[in-house]
Amino acid sequence: MGAQLPSKGDQRREQIVAMLKQNGRVTVQELVDKLHCSEATARRDLDVLEKTESIIRTIGGAIYDGHHPAREVSFQEKTTISWLEKERIALKAASLIVEGDVIGLSGGTTTYHIARAIKNRKGITVVTNAINIAMELADSDDIQVVVAGGVLRHKSFELCGPLAEQVISSLNIGKMFLGIDGVAAGKGMTTYSESEAQIAKMLIKRADQTFAVFDRTKVGRVSLFSIAPLSAAHACITDAPLHAEFQQELDRLHIRVHVAD
Template sequence: MNDTPSSKGEIRRNLMMNLLKQQGKITIADIIERFDVSEATARRDLDMLDRKGELIRTIGGALYEGMSSVREVAFSEKKQQLWLEKEAIARKANEMIQEGDSICLSGGTTTYLIAKQLKGRQGITVVTNAVNIAMELADSEGIQVVVIGGVMRAKNFELCGPLAEKTIEHINIGKMFLGIDGFNIQQGISTYSELEAQTARMLMNRALQTIAVLDHTKVGKASLFSIAPLTSLYGCISDAPFDGQISSYLQCNDIRTFIADQTPSMTS
């Protein structure tokens, strides 16, 4: 009896990866038909392969990681990159939040740092789909935290999917601070995950103002899945001025730009 469920599952996932490499993509329906499994099993297999970094998860299936030049970086790895610049962006965002505000923080290292800046503030409601942000604010008595449900993506702790979307339909947001992976004129704001892109679009629709928070390495880049055009933004916060073309585009479309001060006060 060495044909255990775990060995069957491993063999099936290996066959799925071979098929994915050949075709470049695979759908849930393909997996159900080819491997005679339930939809729940098909989704679970894709989620397991996604956690291993072997594919790019999409709403209806998956893409082969090797088909794309972009690579999603885990939160733990992102934490080591441009920390001071991201802290400066977070301080700027904190200045824009007032008592009584209802804000939204998407997942990401910069938005996580905004949450850290908010600790100790009073009379603020924070809506988030990121588990680590919710936990960071859990002991802040002056902040009400609303967590959007869903399936957690292990690489960045974001909750996505149908459950998250049902919650989003019933909330109202004043300012949304949106972490992104790409920012350019042609593709707009973009991210690595299709699930996150869809959740972000829904949150933006519920917000009066959306403010993208991004360090200079994201400018001019495009990630795999577009969230929305730049014109959908109220503004953006970055650690460095934008170049001439993007700066002119933002100005012409009345998109406000805020440049973070990277030299915090030394008067303490």
């Protein structure tokens, strides 16, 4: 018997991958227009491809990540990736924060969502080195914000360098919520920036508890600079159950996993 011809769906998804490789990104509306399919079909195709190809789903489309598996994107671009999942993670994190807490928020889109989730709360002190998080909380009269100064990194809005390190070294943080770019067994928690990794290390050191916050796209990814081994985290907050091997490693290290509702 001859080889089975690819189905219409397979052919359509091959076209989508080709478009992504050529352009770097694609919107659902572009797929509808160019492939003459329904919006629902386009979304389903992207969901299928996310599991098999080097693509990341965004609000309204997808971006291709095959040529740059460890590249850093801008904060604005990151905000479109896994938006709803990050909101759910933020709400779970907010449920662990109580009046009187001194919390730390590193830079990142997930931690930014945490700031939004707690901005109407009372009696909380927030330590951060991210100016966008500080600005989000600036009009919250019942939240004290402590900002570590330093040199601004435009991709993340984080302040880094000796000035930030000097401020953080004198602070005591109760619960640290740490945004990361990658997490993997054996490699620990990683990030794209050496200066951000250094600040994150200090924030962990000054905290009683560290909560690593990450969506499913970060699991198994390894970025260039190491922040800390998995054992440095007291708990993780994520948006979906972890695969068995990674969950077993966290269990071995007695790291609690909070899965967002």
